[in-house]
Amino acid sequence: MAETIGFIGLGIMGEPMARNLLNAGYSLVIHNRSQAVVERLDSEFETVTRASSPREVAAQVSTVITMLPDSPDVRAVVFGVDGDGLIEEMGEGDLLIDMSTIAPATAIELYDALKEKGASALDAPVSGGEPGAIAGTLSIMVGGDEADFERAKPIFEVLGQTITHCGAAGAGQTVKACNQIAVAVNYAAASEALVLGAKAGVDPEKIIQVLNGGLAASRVMELRGPNMISGNFEPGFRINLHRKDLGIIMDTGKEFGVALPVTALVSQLYDSLAANGKGDLDHSALITAIEALANFKVSER
Numbered sequence: 001m002a003e004t005i006g007f008i009g010l011g012i013m014g015e016p017m018a019r020n021l022l023n024a025g026y027s028l029v030i031h032n033r034s035q036a037v038v039e040r041l042d043s044e045f046e047t048v049t050r051a052s053s054p055r056e057v058a059a060q061v062s063t064v065i066t067m068l069p070d071s072p073d074v075r076a077v078v079f080g081v082d083g084d085g086l087i088e089e090m091g092e093g094d095l096l097i098d099m100s101t102i103a104p105a106t107a108i109e110l111y112d113a114l115k116e117k118g119a120s121a122l123d124a125p126v127s128g129g130e131p132g133a134i135a136g137t138l139s140i141m142v143g144g145d146e147a148d149f150e151r152a153k154p155i156f157e158v159l160g161q162t163i164t165h166c167g168a169a170g171a172g173q174t175v176k177a178c179n180q181i182a183v184a185v186n187y188a189a190a191s192e193a194l195v196l197g198a199k200a201g202v203d204p205e206k207i208i209q210v211l212n213g214g215l216a217a218s219r220v221m222e223l224r225g226p227n228m229i230s231g232n233f234e235p236g237f238r239i240n241l242h243r244k245d246l247g248i249i250m251d252t253g254k255e256f257g258v259a260l261p262v263t264a265l266v267s268q269l270y271d272s273l274a275a276n277g278k279g280d281l282d283h284s285a286l287i288t289a290i291e292a293l294a295n296f297k298v299s300e301r
Contacts, residue, residue, distance in 0.1 A: 006065065007031075011032075030048060069241070099124045101180075125172055140156050140160040190225060190287070195296060233285040
């Protein structure tokens with residue numbers, strides 16, 4: 001029988017991940033700020049237990065997954081306020097698997113704090129967006145001790161397809177930052193290519209077909225190109241979340257003395273979209289920033 005694990009953070013990614021674990025036979029002790037999703041899962045699965053605080057989650061399990069928006073949210077759940085944090089109930093043999101995307105420095109801070117209590121921590125951010133979370137095909141990049149990675153691997157295998165131990169604490173978050181650089185820059189390149197070609201009179205579907213057949217091929221163009229040319233920006237991963245990740249990336253670049261000039265420019269384009277009320281659109285809506293500069297909409301060609 002699968003173990004009972006804790007799950008905190010049941011948002012656009014967390015809920016389908018929790019569902020996959022429940023469907024795989026795990027029992028979950030869950031906690032979330034919004035109670036609607038808690039009530040939904042509780043009503044659908046007999047193997048769900050509700051908890052009123054992170055501390056109450058940790059008191060009932062030896063493994064806790066967190067899937068939260070940003071570094072301050074994870075720190076608040078782990079360290080708590082007035083003694084309600086996870087760390088109050090975590091000790092020898094306990095494991096925190098943080099699958100949020102946060103600063104590498106925060107991941108290391110959590111690892112060190114839990115080690116002092118005799119517990120362990122893995123930073124295990126994911127790539128693949130909501131579709132990957134639903135399908136259980138996420139790419140999971142993990143930082144932390146090898147033994148803890150092996151312990152968590154059966155859980156990861158329910159949630160993802162590409163599972164990689166990247167190195168010591170913080171390495172998972174560092175690789176996620178690298179991933180988000182490549183994705184953001186790919187969106188910018190795809191946007192410029194599609195707007196240029198379409199405004200010059202070429203069918204953008206043909207552009208996608210040709211580019212995906214050569215060296216310019218990318219998963220961004222393959223998976224999101226059709227949505228970009230049709231103007232369908234229903235979010236799988238929101239602009240505001242990618243902006244948050246880009247902020248982490250720029251801070252990490254400063255920390256290690258790495259200039260990221262192209263990433264900085266793309267970050268500014270995402271900032272412009274957020275300033276114009278587009279922060280909740282899918283990050284493929286970056287094309288609309290290029291369209292505005294060109295005074296041309298691909299979807300209205």
